[in-house]
Amino acid sequence: MLYTNAEQAAPAIAACVKNKRHILLITHVNPDGDAVGSLLGLGLYWEQCGYEVTMLAPTPLPIFTQRLRSADRIKVYSQAPVYSNTLTLPETVDLVVLVDTGDVQRIARIYQEQQAYLAARPLIIIDHHATNSGEGLINLVDPSRSSNCELLYELLKAWAAQITPEIATALLMGITTDTQSFKTSNTTPSALRAAADLVEAGADRALIMRDVYSNIPFETAKLLSLALSELKREGAIAWTHVTQVMQRSVGASDDAAAEVTDYIANLGGLKATALFKERRDGSVKVSLRSVPGIDVAAVAQRFGGGGHRQAAGATLQGPLVEAEQQLLAVLKAAVEEAPDA
Numbered sequence: 001m002l003y004t005n006a007e008q009a010a011p012a013i014a015a016c017v018k019n020k021r022h023i024l025l026i027t028h029v030n031p032d033g034d035a036v037g038s039l040l041g042l043g044l045y046w047e048q049c050g051y052e053v054t055m056l057a058p059t060p061l062p063i064f065t066q067r068l069r070s071a072d073r074i075k076v077y078s079q080a081p082v083y084s085n086t087l088t089l090p091e092t093v094d095l096v097v098l099v100d101t102g103d104v105q106r107i108a109r110i111y112q113e114q115q116a117y118l119a120a121r122p123l124i125i126i127d128h129h130a131t132n133s134g135e136g137l138i139n140l141v142d143p144s145r146s147s148n149c150e151l152l153y154e155l156l157k158a159w160a161a162q163i164t165p166e167i168a169t170a171l172l173m174g175i176t177t178d179t180q181s182f183k184t185s186n187t188t189p190s191a192l193r194a195a196a197d198l199v200e201a202g203a204d205r206a207l208i209m210r211d212v213y214s215n216i217p218f219e220t221a222k223l224l225s226l227a228l229s230e231l232k233r234e235g236a237i238a239w240t241h242v243t244q245v246m247q248r249s250v251g252a253s254d255d256a257a258a259e260v261t262d263y264i265a266n267l268g269g270l271k272a273t274a275l276f277k278e279r280r281d282g283s284v285k286v287s288l289r290s291v292p293g294i295d296v297a298a299v300a301q302r303f304g305g306g307g308h309r310q311a312a313g314a315t316l317q318g319p320l321v322e323a324e325q326q327l328l329a330v331l332k333a334a335v336e337e338a339p340d341a
C-alpha cells in the first residue's frame with residue numbers, strides 16, 4: 001500500500017504497529033541530520049508508547065549529531081564486533097521501519113547480509129524521496145516534504161502524539177539540515193510551520209545551530225581549501241573533487257567532503273554544481289546540487305543514484321577523471337535542455 005500523505009497513512013501505520021512489541025528502525029548509509037533525526041524522533045516516540053525500539057544506522061553518525069541527547073542510543077551496523085563480522089539483529093523484532101531511505105539497497109551491508117531476517121518481518125517505509133521504490137508492506141512517501149523529519153512531524157501530529165523536547169530537537173535537526181537552514185526551494189510554509197511548532201514544543205534550536213553550523217573541524221576547513229583550489233567552471237556548471245590523497249594529507253574525516261558540496265552549492269551565477277569524492281575502494285561518489293528547473297535527481301538516476309530534484313547523488317566507478325567526464329556530459333546536457341532555469 002502506498003500513501004503520499006501522512007494523515008491518510010496514520011491509521012494504517014498505527015494499526016500495523018499496534019500489536020507489535022519490538023520495532024527495528026533503520027536509516028540510510030552515511031546518515032545525515034535528517035536520517036538521525038528520523039531515527040530518534042520516531043524511535044523515542046514509540047519507546048514512550050511502551051514499545052521496545054532498536055535504532056540502527058548502517059555506518060557512523062555525522063559529528064554534528066553526536067551531541068544530541070540519546071544519539072548514543074543508535075547502534076552502528078558497521079561497528080559490529082570484528083569476531084562475528086556480521087551484527088546479530090535482535091530475534092524479538094517483529095516490525096522493521098525504514099526512514100529517510102529512498103531505496104532498500106541504501107541500507108547497504110544490512111540489506112546484503114540480513115536478507116532472510118528482513119524478509120521474515122513486515123516492513124514499513126516512511127520517506128520523502130521522489131525516487132522511492134515503495135517496497136514496504138505500508139509505504140508513506142511524500143516528496144513534497146522538505147525532510148523526512150517534517151513528514152514524521154505530520155505523522156505524529158495525526159496521531160495526536162505527545163512531542164517531548166527531545167523528540168522536537170531531533171525532528172528540528174532534520175528539517176534544518178535537509179533545507180540547508182531553510183534555504184532550499186522545498187522550504188515550504190508547512191516546513192516552516194513544522195519548525196515553529198517544534199520550537200514551541202521545546203526543541204533546542206541553539207544546540208542545533210551550534211552543533212551543525214558552528215562546529216566545522218579544522219581539518220575540514222583545510223580540505224575545503226584544497227578542493228576550492230581545484231574548482232572548475234564551464235558555463236553555468238561548477239565542480240571540483242576530493243581525492244583520497246587530499247583527504248589524507250589534511251587528516252579530514254570521510255564526511256568532510258559534504259562541507260565542500262554545501263560551499264560550492266552556495267556560489268552565485270551557477271545552475272548546477274558537482275562534487276566528486278574518491279572513496280577508499282576507488283569508486284567515486286558524486287553529490288549534485290542545482291537551481292529549480294534543473295532536475296539533478298534524473299541525472300543521478302542515469303548512474304544508478306537518486307535523491308531530490310535539487311540535491312542528488314550517485315556512485316560511479318573510478319578512476320576519478322573518467323567518472324567526472326561521464327557525469328559532466330550528462331549534467332551539461334540537462335542544463336542546456338533547461339535554458340530558462
Ligand SMILES: [Mn+2]
Nearest residue numbers: 034100148178
Ligand atoms: Mn532526508
